[in-house]
Structures are given as structure tokens and as C-alpha cells.
Amino acid sequence: AQRVTQPEKLLSVFKGAPVELKCNYSYSGSPELFWYVQYSRQRLQLLLRHISRESIKGFTADLNKGETSFHLKKPFAQEEDSAMYYCALKNQAGTALIFGKGTTLSVSS
């Protein structure tokens, strides 16, 4: 079965603290994973994808096939990082994304 699990509904941190948003997946073969972000009153937008191995807005995510995880990390959270974050997995056919339930990140000063 193809599935994405985000175990935390809400993560609250203080500005400057490290952030780790957890994502675990279930997939046969080589997964293609993404993090999408939705800021308040904005549309869902791609944050990063694992194949790019990039850092966007200070966020990184490493695919760990042994632990079937793709956790999103940032060493120092900023207030503007407050948003809803969704982990997503491309389905076997490559035609759609399977999303987790999302984690709300709240960064306060």
C-alpha cells in the first residue's frame, strides 16, 4: 500500500529553535517524495523534492529508505515559517500525489 504518515498535527516552537517535521511513507520500490507548504490564505505550493537535494528557505529533507522517512528540518525557525506542511508521495503510476494529513508549524517569538 502507498501511504504517507505525518504523526504530528501541530508543532509549536520558538523562533530560533530547530524544527523537524516528521514524515514516514509506505511504498514498494524507489519513492519520489515532496514537501508542500501552505501559508495562511495562500495556495498549496511546492517547498522541495527529494531528488533535487536542495535547501529552500533553509529547509532540507533527506530520504532515509531504511527508516522509510523523509523528515523536514530547519536549524533555526523563523516566524514566517508558520504554515501547514504536507508531505507527499508520487503514486506508483506517477500520475498523482498521495498526501499526508499535514502538520501545522507554529513559530512564536
Place this chain on the structure above:
Amino acid sequence: DTGVSQDPRHKITKRGQNVTFRCDPISEHNRLYWYRQTLGQGPEFLTYFQNEAQLEKSRLLSDRFSAERPKGSFSTLEIQRTEQGDSAMYLCASSLPGGQRNTIYFGEGSWLTVV
């Protein structure tokens, strides 16, 4: 804004009525997707078009739902005989042809409330 646009943004309808949502994808994006999102859940895939061909439908897409993309540009999603369980955000997305580098871009969504 040249992103994916959806209309209407909000719709309140009585149970049993039909509703139709429209999606205009980003120009030149030949792939178009519909998703549904309910409170506390991530988006759930409904259906996918490549040009005018509907290539995949989720089991979530009951017989009361129909999607079209007649000319391979805009798409419509119609829900017939709406039920309260249809209340959700309906998201449209588009992308260029398959490939690992092609990003799926989402619209702002159409909120449906069935009363």
C-alpha cells in the same frame, strides 16, 4: 496572476442540487488534476487528465461526480445530487508532461458547503 485559477471560490448549495466547478490550468500545462480536501486531511486525488483524455479516476469519484476537459484546456468538475458529505475544498492542479522535474501547481481551491 498566471497560476491555476478556479471558479467559484466558494459555493453554498442545498442538498440534492447540482454544482459545477471550473479550473483553468497554467497555459501549456497538458496535465490537469482534481483533488478533494476535507478538514484535518491532506488533499486526496480524484482524477487526472492528459490533454482532453481522462486517464485515471480514484475510487473517491462516485457516479455523481463527473469531470471533463473538452478541449484540453480548462476543466469542469460537476457534482450531481449533492450530499452533505460532499462538503469539502476541491483543488485543481496542473503540470507539464511527466518527468521528475515537473512541478505540480495548485489552484486556490473551491470551497463547497452543502446544507
